[in-house]
Amino acid sequence: MNKSDLIEAMADSADISKAAAGRALDGLIEAITNAVKNDDSVSIVGFGTFLLRERAARTGRNPKTGKTIEIAASKSPAFKAGKAFKDAVN
Numbered sequence: 001m002n003k004s005d006l007i008e009a010m011a012d013s014a015d016i017s018k019a020a021a022g023r024a025l026d027g028l029i030e031a032i033t034n035a036v037k038n039d040d041s042v043s044i045v046g047f048g049t050f051l052l053r054e055r056a057a058r059t060g061r062n063p064k065t066g067k068t069i070e071i072a073a074s075k076s077p078a079f080k081a082g083k084a085f086k087d088a089v090n
Helices: 003-014 018-037 083-089
Strands: 042-044 048-055 058-061 068-071 074-081
Touching (some): 018 048, 074 083
Antiparallel strands (some): 048 074, 058 068
């Protein structure tokens, strides 16, 4: 399912126009992105939690040359599925 398929499914489910569903989806994505970017988590009960995980700096190895390299610390967005979502999938 891609974004346009999701917009169509949202429009059919909520009995709204595709344009309104598209604006709603864009607003949701923007709100989640801004919250996670500001190191805040977004919890949707029954679905899951969007959060920011920090990776510590570490030493790695270049597989091509075998030399050790320093990998800088970084931040990565993550999603933790909720129980109801996990149960629905299984």
